Amino acid sequence: MSPTPSVVIVDDHAIFRSGVKAELEGRVETLGEAETVEDAVRAITELGPEVVLLDVHMPGGGGVQVIEQVSKLRPQQRFLALSVSDDPSDVIAIVRAGARGYVTKTITGEELADAVRRVRDGDAVFSPRLAGFVLDAFAGDLPAEEVDPDLDQLTAREREVLRYIARGYLYKEIGLRLSISVKTVEAHVSSVLRKLQLSNRHELSRWAVSRRLVD
Amino acid sequence: MTKPNPGTLGTGTVVLVLGVFLLLQTNGTLELTAGESLGGLGVCVVLALIASSFSRRIALRGAEPEDEELASVALGREAGRISKVGFALGILLGAGLLFAWANGSLEAVGKVALAALVVTIALILISAPFWIAMVRRLGTERVARARSEERSDVAAHLHDSVLQTLALIQKRSDEPEQVARLARRQERELREWLADDRPTRPDERLADALRATAAEIEDSHGTPIEAIVVGDTPLDDRTRALVGAAREALTNAAKFAAAGGPVRLYAEIDHGDARVFIDDRGPGFDPDAIPNDRRGVRESIIGRMNRHGGRAEIRSEPGDGTEVELSIRAGGR
Numbered sequence: 001m002s003p004t005p006s007v008v009i010v011d012d013h014a015i016f017r018s019g020v021k022a023e024l025e026g027r028v029e030t031l032g033e034a035e036t037v038e039d040a041v042r043a044i045t046e047l048g049p050e051v052v053l054l055d056v057h058m059p060g061g062g063g064v065q066v067i068e069q070v071s072k073l074r075p076q077q078r079f080l081a082l083s084v085s086d087d088p089s090d091v092i093a094i095v096r097a098g099a100r101g102y103v104t105k106t107i108t109g110e111e112l113a114d115a116v117r118r119v120r121d122g123d124a125v126f127s128p129r130l131a132g133f134v135l136d137a138f139a140g141d142l143p144a145e146e147v148d149p150d151l152d153q154l155t156a157r158e159r160e161v162l163r164y165i166a167r168g169y170l171y172k173e174i175g176l177r178l179s180i181s182v183k184t185v186e187a188h189v190s191s192v193l194r195k196l197q198l199s200n201r202h203e204l205s206r207w208a209v210s211r212r213l214v215d
Numbered sequence: 216m217t218k219p220n221p222g223t224l225g226t227g228t229v230v231l232v233l234g235v236f237l238l239l240q241t242n243g244t245l246e247l248t249a250g251e252s253l254g255g256l257g258v259c260v261v262l263a264l265i266a267s268s269f270s271r272r273i274a275l276r277g278a279e280p281e282d283e284e285l286a287s288v289a290l291g292r293e294a295g296r297i298s299k300v301g302f303a304l305g306i307l308l309g310a311g312l313l314f315a316w317a318n319g320s321l322e323a324v325g326k327v328a329l330a331a332l333v334v335t336i337a338l339i340l341i342s343a344p345f346w347i348a349m350v351r352r353l354g355t356e357r358v359a360r361a362r363s364e365e366r367s368d369v370a371a372h373l374h375d376s377v378l379q380t381l382a383l384i385q386k387r388s389d390e391p392e393q394v395a396r397l398a399r400r401q402e403r404e405l406r407e408w409l410a411d412d413r414p415t416r417p418d419e420r421l422a423d424a425l426r427a428t429a430a431e432i433e434d435s436h437g438t439p440i441e442a443i444v445v446g447d448t449p450l451d452d453r454t455r456a457l458v459g460a461a462r463e464a465l466t467n468a469a470k471f472a473a474a475g476g477p478v479r480l481y482a483e484i485d486h487g488d489a490r491v492f493i494d495d496r497g498p499g500f501d502p503d504a505i506p507n508d509r510r511g512v513r514e515s516i517i518g519r520m521n522r523h524g525g526r527a528e529i530r531s532e533p534g535d536g537t538e539v540e541l542s543i544r545a546g547g548r
Contacts, residue, residue: 087410128479132443139446139485166443167494168479 005120008047009033010040010066011055023109028116037061041069050120056083056090064097080119088133096197101125123186124193131165134196151199161188376404396437403430421454421484422447428462429480436469439477446484456523457489457543463515464493464539472497487545496536502529
C-alpha cells in the first residue's frame with residue numbers, strides 16, 4: 001500500500017472538484033474526476049482508486065446509486081461521503097449504503113487528507129455532526145425483546161468516544177483523554193459504523209425516509 | 216375497471232333504457248307499435264354514442280397536459296363506478312316498477328310519467344362524466360394554484376435572504392472576515408429554512424434555545440460556533456439557567472478564542488438531565504488565577520449553575536484551549 005492514498009472525486013460541481021483536488025495536492029493523489037453517476041461508475045472501475053470521495057446529491061441518482069453500482073463490480077471499494085448537506089436522512093442513507101465515513105464540505109484540506117487515509121486503511125471517519133446523529137439515533141431504551149444487543153445498542157465506551165468526536169476532539173486527543181490507544185479509538189468508531197449500517201433500530205429507518213433536503 | 220373506458224357509460228345507458236322499455240313493452244303498459252319500438256331503439260343508440268364521445272372529450276379536457284394520463288385513468292375508473300351504480304339503480308327501478316305494476320297502482324301514473332322518468336335517468340347518466348370532469352378540473356386548478364403560490368414564496372425568500380447576502384458579499388469582497396461572517400449566517404439561515412418542517416421554539420425547548428443562543432453569539436462576535444444538540448426537554452427555571460451559563464461560556468470563547476478555529480457546543484439531554492460542553496482551541500488560561508472581580512466566569516457560569524442545583528467545571532491550561540462543562544439534573548436532584 002502506497003503511503004499516498006489515491007482517490008477519484010465524484011461531484012457534479014466542477015468548481016468544487018478542482019477545489020478539493022487543489023487542497024489534497026501533495027497529500028492525496030487524485031486519479032480522476034466524475035460528475036454523473038454513470039461517469040463515476042466508469043471512472044472508478046477503470047482507475048481503481050483506493051478511496052472514492054463522493055457527493056451525496058448528484059443528478060441521476062446521487063452517491064447512494066454510485067455505491068450500489070460500484071459495489072457489484074468492486075465489492076472492496078471504499079467510499080468517503082463529502083457533502084454540504086447535514087440532513088440526517090442523507091447522512092444515514094449514504095452510510096447505510098456503505099460509505100465508511102461522512103464529512104462536510106467545510107472540512108480543511110489537511111483534515112480531509114487525514115480522513116481519506118483513515119478510510120483507505122479500513123477505518124471509519126465520523127464528523128462531529130455524524131457523531132451527534134448517531135448518539136441521537138441510538139438514544140432511548142428499546143423494549144428488551146426487540147433489542148439485538150450486538151447491533152442495536154452502543155457500549156458505554158462507544159458513547160464516550162462519540163461524545164468526544166461530537167465535541168470536535170481528534171482521535172489522538174480522545175485516546176489521551178480515555179487513556180486508550182488511537183487504534184482502540186479507531187476500533188470503537190468502526191464498531192459504531194458497523195452498528196449504524198446493520199442495526200434495524202426504528203429511528204434509523206425513520207430517518208432514512210423522513211425529511212428530504214432539496215439538491 | 217382500471218383502463219379509461221368512456222364507452223362503458225354509453226353501454227350502461229343503452230342496457231338500462233332498453234331494459235326499462237322492454238319491461239314496459241312486454242307488460243303492455245306502453246303498447247308501442249313495431250315502428251315506435253324501432254324508433255326508441257334508434258334514440259337509445261344515438262344517446263349512447265353521444266354519451267361515450269362526450270365522456271372521452273371531457274376526460275381529456277378536464278386534465279392538465281401533465282396530468283392527462285392520470286386524469287383519464289381516474290375518470291375511467293369513476294365512470295366505471297358510476298355505470299355500475301347505474302346498473303344497480305336500473306335493476307332496483309325495474310323491480311320497483313314491476314312491483315307497482317303488479318299492484319295495479321301504476322295505471323294512474325300513465326305512460327307520460329314513465330317516459331319522463333326514463334328520459335331523466337338517461338340524462339343523469341349521460342351528464343355524469345361532465346360533473347366528474349368538473350370536480351376533477353377544480354382539483355387540478357387548486358393544485359396548480361398552490362404550486363405557483365409556493366414558487367412565489369420560495370422566490371420571495373431567496374430574494375430577501377440569499378440575493379441580499381450575495382450583493383453584500385460583492386460589495387465587501389475586500390473584507391474577508393465580513394464575507395465569511397455573512398456567508399456563514401446565510402448558510403445557517405438557509406439550512407434552517409430548508410429543514411423547516413417543524414417550527415423552532417427557542418422560548419419553550421432547551422435544544423432550540425441552545426442552538427439559537429449559539430447562532431446569536433456567532434453573529435454578534437463573528438466567531439463560527441458549531442452547535443450539536445442530542446435530545447430535548449422543555450425549558451424551565453433550571454434549564455433556563457443552563458442556557459444563561461452556556462451563553463456566558465460561548466461569549467468568552469467567541470471573544471478570546473476566535474483564532475483557534477470554531478467554538479463547539481455539544482449538549483446531551485436525556486430524561487431531563489442535561490450536560491452541555493463548550494470547547495475552544497484558543498489560548499486557554501489558568502482557571503485558579505481568575506480574579507475575584509471577573510464576574511463573568513465566577514457569577515454568570517459557576518454561581519448561576521450552583522444556585523440552580525447544577526454544576527459547572529472549567530478545565531483550561533495556558534496554550535491548550537478551554538473546556539467548560541455544565542450539568543444539571545432533572546428536578547434539581
